[in-house]
Amino acid sequence: MKVGFVGVGFMGRHMARNVLNGGHEMKVYDLNRDAADEALSLGATWANSPREAAEGSEVIFTSLPTPQVVEEVASGEGGVFSGASRGSALFDLSTTDPTTIQRIATRAEASGIELLDAPVSGGTGGAEAATLCVMVGGDRDTYDRYKPVLDLIGDKVMYCGGLGSGAVCKIVNNLVGLSVGVLLSEAFSMGVKWGVDAQTLYEAVSGSSGNTNSMHGFPNGIFRRNFEPGFALDLAAKDVGLATQLGRELRVPMEMSNIAQQRYIDGQNRGFGRMAAGAVAIVQEERAGVEIAPKQ
Structure with a gap:
């Protein structure tokens, strides 16, 4: 062909x-x-x-x-x-x-x-x-x-x-995955700030009901401070924005999604746009005053 x-x-x-x-x-x-x-x-x-x-x-x-x-x-x-x-x-x-x-x-x-x-x-x-x-x-x-x-x-x-059905399925998928990424950074920063090792948190959640695919990028990503783009934060901000835009067009309340979008925008404003989408966690680290990384 x-x-x-x-x-x-x-x-x-x-x-x-x-x-x-x-x-x-x-x-x-x-x-x-x-x-x-x-x-x-x-x-x-x-x-x-x-x-x-x-x-x-x-x-x-x-x-x-x-x-x-x-x-x-x-x-x-x-x-x-x-x-x-x-x-x-x-x-x-x-x-x-x-x-x-x-x-x-x-x-x-x-x-x-x-x-x-x-x-x-x-x-x-x-x-x-x-x-x-x-x-x-x-x-x-x-x-x-x-x-x-x-x-x-x-x-x-x-x-x-x-026509358009595939686009909507993808937008819903990315909204879920990218919003979970924001929530994960908040949850892990809380646990690390209390004193639990980030690797221990990862293993505990991986074996429990909070297990999520989004988290499995942590060991090779934020734990190693590796933010080489595969899927850039700029694209993440764009995709979450497509979801909130569609919500406005359909008059669907999406408060949590708008918060997630703002976090990715914050990452862009800090110059993280060309880094991997997981770099959104750095925004939370700065706000919480901790680093989400295993203890040496």
Whole structure:
């Protein structure tokens, strides 16, 4: 199958590689050409724009940082829609709000292109191992047609419903996980300040009802002061913001979510935006006057 792939950064490069290893032809584009080196070494062809990546492709994937960038890449000057053929499909693997997805879909329909939202979850590790959860919203027949390609990206590919359904599932997922991250920093700072070792707290909670996947990043993350980005705090702030924005649109009270969003904004204001999302815990450490780390 002829595939176009736009955005081969932290997540996209792994997904593109796995699709290439599945035997498909591919054209790739990224603002940073160096990011495409691996894909090009595996046989992909460089495209000079999203339009070129889409030309002649049966299916196009976008993996991009913000809804604004997704919209520009899809429908802006030199974008995917200006090069894609009628009858082709665009799967947006980014975390994009449903309102933006619907707006882009209207333009896609006018060009005879099928748009599906297909955000992924599982981090860079899941992207590398092809174990991502891929949450797809849009036309069911189009989903079924391209599912074999999606299966090369993740082992938990699921159809979520009509257009925008995948985006909402991803936004809910990230809101839960990222909000838990804020709560964990508060809980651990309390326990450490009392005098319990952070590693002991981790082991106690891991074996109890408070166990959560979010916490399992602590040993290699905050305990080691390792905040190398896999999923950056800037993206965390964006994703929690998408959730609170959707809540406002739906008139859903979301007090706790707004507090979590403010904590990530605080992290951005302290210059942590390009660090891993777990760096939000540093904000709590500063406020509590403790360091969440095992005793030496």
